[in-house]
Amino acid sequence: MSCHGTSTTTTTAPAPGRSGTGLLPERLRVLLVGGPNVGKSTLFNALTGARQHTTNAPGTTVELATGTWRTVPSAAQASSAASSADLAADSAVERAIVDLPGSYSLLARSSDEQVTADAVRDLAHGLGASAGHRGVVVVVLDATALARSLYLLAQVGQTGVPIVVALTMLDLPATAVDSPAAPVAPGVLAAALAVSLGVPVVPVDARNRVAGGLQDLASAVDDVAARPRQLAGIAMPAPSCSCASSAVPDDCLPDGDGRDLARELVQAEVLFGWVEQVVEQLRTRLSPGSETGEVPVSAGPGHRRTFSDRVDAVLLSPWAGIPVFLAVVWLLFELTTKFAAPLQGLIGRLVNGPLTMGVDWVLALAGLGDGWVRGLAVDGLLVGVGTVLTFLPVMAIMFAALGVLEDSGYLARAAFVADRAMRSLGLDGRVLLPLIVGFGCNLPALAATRILPQARQRLLTGLLIPLTSCSARLTVYVLLASAFFPAQAGTVIFMMYVASVLLVLGGGLVLRRSAFRDVRAEPLILVLPPYQRPHLRTLAMTVRMRVGSFVVRAGKIIVVTMCVVWLLMAVPVAGQHSLGDVPVSDSLYTSVASGIAPVLAPAGFGNDHAAAALMTGFVAKEVVVGSFAQSYAVADPGHVAGAGDLGGRLRESFGQSSGGHGGAAALAFMVFVLAYTPCVAALAEQRRLFGWRPTVSALGVQLGVAWALAVAVFQVGSRL
């Protein structure tokens, strides 16, 4: 029987595998291995009672519970014991037992799982290296999810360690969905499993210390320790391993490092082939008419089509999926612009009214009401920052809507549908994930290219990411679409995103068929989550954090850039003016912008304001709107630059530079903003990831493509 509750307890547990006295032979080392929540720790507590302590796994911060598993052998066992040393003075048998962290697989992807995989590997090495080593792995199988547990068992079996199986969760209601044998009596299932596996299988209920199978488990462990048994029918790792000298060399074990994918895929076939075989044998043995005559075994089907399944039947179909996706995105932008417009007006009025008057009043009190300080503070910083603040409602609504789509599980469906489209063009499906991130911000998207296995694939994706329309560009679209196409602002913004997708696809297609012919396309296999209702409180918190982050990040860039822009406007290059007292037409700012403007004339926005805004847009796209506002404000200080006023001024100047085709020029400007360099930070990240040469080449190509597209849009648009 198991010994907890007895008065004779050992409170200090020696390290696993070490003799407590140094004179006795090594105690049997037992490792408890199993998935999370299979009852492994409950079993460990039942086996060790108070004789346990926790320690960190060597070289890690992962906690391990170790202890002494002490039992009094039955009379029969005592008489048949191979060595009297197996028995302590009080005839009890002690084993060192380790409760390893829960793990679904020995192919570790966390430090916890790595500790488990290493412990099994070390035991296998120890058993292979020395005949004096004794150890057994008790693999805890969840009877309600047998297939998944069998997969882990197969991996443990491949290491060649002696195995005993403990079968848990037998008291749970039969869940035919999860188990091929759920309705079967525990003893019958264990017996059938034991025949299939070739190792002892003990049904256990750790909460029942008397009749829970703990003594049977102890007997089975001792028996396997004396006469090691391994899993039946499991093929050892691929023959490419040179296993001659050592029982289990490192490269034969699923340790996750330096893996050869082709070999791993073959291994996977072997593993799951074995699992399937065991499940099939169970079905056969436990089906009606078999020797047991027990209740028929569920084959696992019988799953009912869920709500997710029914919706997916439509949304994942290529014919309905893409139109639905486009409709959802269009609705998103339409709602965003419609709901945000009144709030934008309110913020604009607050900034340009009371806030500006307040700053003026403070400056007047300080005696700075008429100097260059007032120009910098009011016409520079306040106008720029205030204009960007008006876009907070847009960003908040957009983040909330995207959050709902994402949390509901819909965005994953959209990614799946889009993956099909990409594959049909010969592009690698896995580039999709970084590209999706790029629609939020290009910077993390560039960092996300690390998920791609090949360097050339990463470079190809890194060159396409700047073509994804980041949220900073949205502020420019909203400003221009609202100013030039107020009735169809949502549709225009939607078309900009469609244009972004087309640019990515077109760019990818061209690159794949020219400089990147060597890149191999591999499909993205995406496992979809079930649909669910978004958690509103969490959603609100995330939106608040994202908007806050946008304000802080954009705010810093805007303040610095606006100061530089103001300085450029304060430096005279013509006439007899002093620093800070110069008409904008005679400033360095206008001089530089005027040099660029003629190049932009074929696109319809060859005016100083647009040229200067694009120039500052190199720093970040959030600055473009502020730059517009500032340059109009400084050029005409007497005119209050409200949100509505800014639209009017844009219409005026774009109308003049385009010969009366302001709408076409505005569209061309938006296309230019979409296609040219996203920001300095993205350039720096590209250089860090790919080096100077691809970055500079991409910069040149982006500018050229942006100009060509903008000219094409304007030339076509102005003729319609």
Next chain:
Amino acid sequence: MSAWAAVLEDISGRGGTPAAVATRLGLPLSMVQAVLDHAERLGVVAVAGGGCASGCPTGPEKPSGCAGCPLTSS
């Protein structure tokens, strides 16, 4: 066709949740989950979900999409 190959072929061709794949193929859900988990560990499958709107993902390894995100540290 083995369960391994069947699950991967089905999910890449028709998509869906693990439960949907299990229904279509008549396999135990835990078998499908084990196949997909192993394939994810090998890097041939990506599991969607865990969206940012539900808060930052927890666990020892964050998705690569979190790289550079200003929210990940919070």
